[in-house]
Amino acid sequence: MLKRVPTQDRRRLAIVSVLVVAVLLVAGSALGAVRAEPTGLxxxxxxxxxxxxxxxxxxxxxxxxxxxxxxxxxxxxxxxxxxxxxxxxxxxxxxxxxxxxxxxxxxxxxxxxxxxxxxxxxxxxxxxxxDTTAPDLEVAALPPVSSYRQPVTVRGKAIGADRVTVGAGAATPDSSGDFEIALPRAPVGAAVTAVDAAGNTTTRPLSAAVALPPMKAVHVTAYGWADEGLRSGVLAMAREGRINTVELDIKDEDGMIGYASDVPLARESGASTRIYDARAALKTLHDMGIRVEGRIVAFRDPTLAGWAWRSGHPDWVVQDPAGLPYSSGYGAIAFTNFAHPEIRRYNIDLAAEAARLGFDGVMYDYVRRPDGPLDGMRFAGLAEPPTDSIAHFLRDSRDPVRDGGAALSAAVFGIAATRPGQIAQDIPMMAANVDYVAPMLYPSHWGAGEYGVADPNAQPYDIIARSLQDFRTQTAGTGAKVIPWLQDFSLGVNYGDGEVRAQIDAAAANGVDSFLLWNAASRYHAGALAPDH
Incomplete structure (x- = not known):
């Protein structure tokens, strides 16, 4: 039986309970005042x-x-x-x-x-x-093409990839991983990259061989093309199948551009002329199935050098140690500074313009420093060896020219194969950036005993055969062909059909099926050139 709690005790318990609750409430209020409810993470x-x-x-x-x-x-x-x-x-x-x-x-x-x-x-x-597993990427080999104006399609399979790219071209693989990317021109030295959702990438090299056709070419100056008689002689050789290529001057040794160029600096400096109509010349030759190579004399440029010096751009000009224009056998002020960005851009702009006009190829000549002791020259802004700078100029030219649809080449001294520092032409470095190298192997320009040939000018077959071997060796693995400049002029020894033919035969015997003939007067010995039909 429970005891009844006295009324007085019940009142005391109630009071204690109220006090405990009050204390708890006060404590809770006090804690809340010091620290609010913590936020989330x-x-x-x-x-x-x-x-x-x-x-x-x-x-x-x-x-x-x-x-x-x-x-x-x-x-x-x-x-x-x-x-x-x-x-x-x-x-x-x-x-x-x-x-x-x-x-x-x-x-x-x-x-x-x-x-x-x-x-x-x-x-x-x-x-x-x-997810660290990169996509599986397979790329089909590209067939050879004959021109940078010929589009190509890259095909392959990229398992696990969300996106496949080649330069600016891109595609999304289908459910099987198959993809194809249409490109406006053959990629040379490019790469295919497959990327998945996690950013993992797989890259494969890609290079389409641009198989330039064999060239049997003659050089024609701007004035030579404008002269009806000289032009007729060249066109006759073309109709007879003796030549399949004409190498036509764009910018010559005087720095004059043979046609009305739209490059602003060409107009501002007075280099742009109307000696011939480029579009008309290209149409005439193309209608005959003749390839047209455009020649740009790059850094020997008296027109631009003189204009730059007079216009307050001395750093555009090669200087001597005294800060005056470097004087050479080509004139008192003949060479522009290959290291200057504006000079480089000017030549690249001309080359890209020529490609867009329809020239099948663009060749830089005088893509070098002046000959002579290097310590007697100053190149403002040059931050690397001259050989590197020249090769990098060709590298910078490559895509603008090819994007315009033309191949790129460089004329080089015959001695560059053994003496690259003499004029800043390192053949392997240059060849890596062009479609072909054109060594000037004129027999009259070799010294007695060069390559073991007692009298090169009188032994055209021997000097061509032996000097070509060095160029083929130095361009091996670069992707560049060797197409030599051969002599069709007389200098010390009278050259006729036989001497010209001997050089062509020497090139053929060394596995070189192409050549360019040089004659400053644009007159050639047609009898040295066997017709194709």
Whole structure:
């Protein structure tokens, strides 16, 4: 039987209970006044999609703990507790050694403090996928093409790729991984790259061989083409099948452009002329099935050099140690500074314009420094060896010319094969950036005993055969052909059909099926050239 609690005791218990509740309420109010309810955690650093191999190496997760006690943070990856670096209210963690697949990172505040056992601390959890497997990429070999005006289609299979690119061209593979990309011209020294959703990439080299047709060419000056008699002689050789290519001057040794160029500097400097109509000349020759190579005398340019010097651009001109224009056997002020960006741009603009007009190829001549002791010359802004600068100029010219549809070539000294520093023509470096190298192997220009030939001018077959071997060796593996300049003029020894034919035969015997004949007067020995029909 329960005892009845006296009324007085019941009143005391009630008072105590009220006091305890009041104390709890006051304590709760006091705690609330000191610290508001903590905010949640914020996690950053995870990408929206899968984490690829490149991103994994630099992946950094950060957790903003706000006003929580950082000592109470628990960070886990796939349930395993890890430690992060603490800076202010941010904890940073860089995952390492994660395998492919899904992973979960969790950050939470351990319960603690007064009455902490009554609740669970705030937390945040994220799941992400690691994918470091690059796409499988196969690219079909491209067939040879005969011109940079001929479009090509790149085909292949890219398993696991979201995107495949070649330069500016791109495609999305189908469900089987097959892709094709149409390009406006043959890619040379390019690459195909396949990328998946995680950013993993696979790259394969791609190069289409531009198989230039065999060339039997003669050089024609701007004035030579404008002269009806000289032009008729050249066209007669073309109709008879004795030549299939005409090499026509664009910018000559005087720096004059044979047609009305739209390049602003050509007009401003007075270099642009109307000696011949480029479009009409190209149509005439193309209608006959004749290839047209355009020649640009690059850095021997008295017209631009003189204009630049007078117009306050002395750094556009090669100078001597005294700061005056470098004087050479070509004139008092004949050479522009190949290292200057404006000079380089001028020549590249002319070459690109010629390609767009329809020239099948563009050849740079005098793409070199002046001959003579290097310590007697100053090239403002030159920050690399002259040989490197010349080769890099060709590299910079390559795409603008090819994008216009033309091949690129460079005329070089015969001695460059053995003495590259003498005029800054390193043959392997230059060949890597052109479609063909054109060494000037004129027998009259070799000294007695060169290549073991006692009298090169009187032994045209021997000197051509032996000098060509060096150029073929030095261009091997570069992708560039060798098409020599041969002599069809007399200098010390009278040259006729036999001497010209001997040089052509020597080239053929060395596996070279193309040649360019030089005669400054644009007159040639047709009898040396066997007709094709």
């Amino acid at each position: 914020i996690m950053n650093g995870l990408p929206a999609g899968p984490v690829g191999a490149a991103a994994l190496g630099s992946l950094e997760l950060s957790v903003d703990i706000g006003d929580h006690d950082r000592r109470a943070l628990r960070l886990t990856v796939d349930g395993r507790e890890v430690s992060g670096a603490i800076s202010g209210t941010t904890v940073r963690y860089r995952p390492a050694g994660l395998s492919e697949g899904d992973h979960t990172v969790t950050a939470e505040i351990r319960p603690g403090g007064l009455f902490g056992w009554m609740r669970t601390g705030p937390g945040v959890s994220r799941t992400f996928t690691v």
